[in-house]
Amino acid sequence: xxxxxxxxxEISARYGDNLALDNISLNVREGxxxxxxxxxxxxxxxxxKVLSGVLRPSGGEVFIQGQSIISLTPAARARxxxxxxxxxQLGGAFSVRxxxxxxxxxxxxxxxxxxxxxxxxxxxxxxxxxxxxxxxxKLAEISGGEQQRVLLxxxxxxxxxxxxxxxxxxxxxxxxQVSLLRLIRELVDKENLSVLMAMHDLNQVSGVxxxxxxxxxxxxxxxxxPEQVLTPENIQDAYQTEVEAFLHPGSGKHYLFPKT
Numbered sequence: 149x150x151x152x153x154x155x156x157x158e159i160s161a162r163y164g165d166n167l168a169l170d171n172i173s174l175n176v177r178e179g180x181x182x183x184x185x186x187x188x189x190x191x192x193x194x195x196x197k198v199l200s201g202v203l204r205p206s207g208g209e210v211f212i213q214g215q216s217i218i219s220l221t222p223a224a225r226a227r228x229x230x231x232x233x234x235x236x237q238l239g240g241a242f243s244v245r246x247x248x249x250x251x252x253x254x255x256x257x258x259x260x261x262x263x264x265x266x267x268x269x270x271x272x273x274x275x276x277x278x279x280x281x282x283x284x285x286k287l288a289e290i291s292g293g294e295q296q297r298v299l300l301x302x303x304x305x306x307x308x309x310x311x312x313x314x315x316x317x318x319x320x321x322x323x324x325q326v327s328l329l330r331l332i333r334e335l336v337d338k339e340n341l342s343v344l345m346a347m348h349d350l351n352q353v354s355g356v357x358x359x360x361x362x363x364x365x366x367x368x369x370x371x372x373x374p375e376q377v378l379t380p381e382n383i384q385d386a387y388q389t390e391v392e393a394f395l396h397p398g399s400g401k402h403y404l405f406p407k408t
Contacts, residue, residue, distance in 0.1 A: 150178040153342045154199070154310055159208035161191075161198050168194045170366045171208070176310065181336055181343040183353045183374075186363035187387050192346040195363070196312045199344065200231045212310060226254035230303035232313040234296075240288025244279055245270070247287060247298050251305025273304035277331065293324025300331070313345040317352065325349075329356045350378060354401040362386055375402045 152175040161169040169191045176182050184192045197203035199210055201217050210217045212228045220228070230251070242250075251273065252266045262270070274280040277297045282290055287298065296316055303311050313332070317325040333356050336343055347353055353360055353374055360377040362369045364386045370377055383391050383404060390407040 150180065152176065153178050153213060154344070155211040156195075156199065157209050157211070159195070159198055159205050159210065161194055161203060162206045163194075168366050169198065169205070172363075172366075172368050173208075174361055174368060174371055176342050176344050178309075178342055179336060179340045180358040181333065181345060181356060182371075183357035183360045184344060184346040184363065185350060185353060185360060185377075186369075189365075190363040190386075191366040192363055193314055194366075196231070196314050196344070196346060200229055200312055201225050223254040226306055226308070228308050229310045229312060230306040230308040232296075232299050232303045232311060232316055234315060234318050240286060242287050243284055244274070244287065244290070244298050245283040248274055248279070248301045248305050251302040254306065269305055269307060273301040276304060276335065277301040291324070293320050293328065296320060296324065296328055297331070300328070300335075304335070309342060311341055311343045311345075313343060315346050315348050318348055325352065332356065350383065351403050353378065354403065355399070378402050378404060380404070 154176040156172055156174050159169055159172040160167065172195060184195065186192055194203065198205050201222070217225055217229070249262060249270055252262055252270065255266060256262060271280070274283060277300050279294065279297050279301050282294060287295055317328055320328065329352060332343065332345070335341060345357070357374060359371060360374050361371040362377050362382060369386060370382060378393065380391050380393050383389070391404045392407055394403050394405065395401070396403060
């Protein structure tokens with residue numbers, strides 16, 4: 149079993165008087181993808197904000213490679229953890245190259261001028277995500293699926309070992325959803341990255357993740373392999389919808405459909 153790279157220990161978080169996360173504990177291992185699922189308002193985005201250092205928890209602690217994220221400077225944290233938001237959060241004035249180069253910000257010197265190593269990593273990240281042919285185009289000129297690849301390239305340029313993704317396939321056409329998830333899986337396997345990814349479509353989960361964490365009302369209901377978590381009982385309880393589970397005859401993957 150691969151060793152743990154991120155430890156989430158008894159994390160709670162609040163928005164004012166509202167408890168958004170309640171005593172969450174889980175680990176993310178090297179070379180694995182953990183899918184984060186749950187109904188709207190379950191706490192998926194809030195957990196990603198806590199793990200990225202954007203939101204300070206009201207209780208508990210998060211460790212990355214043995215260090216508390218609270219003890220790290222923003223630059224040091226960015227060298228360890230990269231966040232991939234949804235493409236609609238991108239500004240359209242930047243070129244693709246400029247947007248990906250922002251991933252090197254934590255490594256640049258006082259003058260902020262990229263060196264040879266920065267440019268080499270920039271080129272590598274764009275090639276790995278197949279956006280190198282778009283380098284000089286403005287973000288406003290490319291599709292949503294291409295923009296999401298740019299955001300993934302920016303995260304790779306950070307040279308971080310942990311990637312946090314907040315529903316990256318949301319608002320994308322099916323073609324781009326499938327290609328993006330395949331790319332994420334390939335990069336994790338090739339580069340031994342660790343990914344925690346909030347996911348909306350439950351039938352995309354089995355094909356890409358190693359483990360699934362189910363959040364309900366800010367609490368971790370269960371975590372395990374897809375076939376252990378994506379059961380009709382768990383999903384009906386969490387989503388208040390009756391479903392049936394099917395195994396794909398070719399892939400053996402687990403899929404869910406509403407009862408008719």
